[in-house]
């Protein structure tokens with residue numbers, strides 16, 4: 358195991374100091390935040406053993422001390438992520454709890470350009486071909502999760518939970534904090550997710566992995582229009598009303614390319630008409646794209 362190099366060397370004034378090192382001394386955390394969400398703070402960090410930059414995910418457990426269900430869910434992300442291996446799913450490296458700070462920490466692969474949402478906002482002129490390549494990679498990640506034994510439903514797919522390596526165009530699904538594994542029936546029953554991206558059947562508490570396909574369709578819509586679907590609604594109740602009565606997001610009117618529009622429509626169709634990730638990957642929508650994997 359590597360020596361812990363947390364002490365700063367005065368000759369080394371250009372080197373970034375670690376603010377924290379993991380119990381084995383292998384991973385060191387820098388101050389800069391890659392991003393944060395409802396549960397995690399994610400920092401830039403370094404794996405001294407491999408010499409690569411990594412992401413240090415930190416969850417404060419204090420707020421959840423008395424909530425067993427929530428604690429179990431937080432640890433579930435770690436349990437699940439460590440068992441997965443796919444080019445389009447964030448790789449998991451290590452985890453530990455810090456008793457002193459009462460945090461759950463885990464190290465994952467880092468994506469250099471942050472979330473797809475931020476990346477798309479930063480780069481406003483992107484070809485349809487590039488959007489198709491990003492979409493195909495998200496679908497490959499979903500195909501892996503959905504054909505996994507047992508089947509995994511992500512349940513919180515949106516552009517802030519998809520990460521981007523801008524130098525290679527590689528896209529990875531992350532934030533499996535709400536993911537569920539489901540048995541043979543593929544049915545799950547609790548209502549959760551990000552309201553704008555939640556399929557209508559989710560509200561009936563009887564749904565399958567196809568809710569991820571619906572959310573993927575709205576991710577593609579967001580990629581195309583650079584706006585979060587159902588932005589016209591100012592409350593969750595209004596979103597719920599529109600989604601459950603089959604009213605499509607207004608952003609659909611901004612999609613000018615008929616092929617893109619009909620592909621999104623396929624993804625957000627009612628559950629019984631919605632294709633699987635594997636079926637969508639065979640769609641002529643992706644014809645003629647070179648293979649980038």
Ligand SMILES: Nc1ncnc2c1ncn2[C@@H]1O[C@H](COP(=O)(O)OP(=O)(O)O)[C@@H](O)[C@H]1O
Pocket residue numbers: 391392393394395396397398399412447465466467468469470471472517518520531532533534
């Ligand atoms: N591996 C990563 N590489 C780059 N950025 C990341 C990575 N993981 C998380 N982030 C950034 O941190 C944010 C929050 O991470 P996320 O896993 O979605 O946490 P939460 O469960 O709190 O939503 C993301 O939206 C993204 O901007």
Ligand SMILES: [Mg+2]
Pocket residue numbers: 394395517518532
């Ligand atoms: Mg998130």
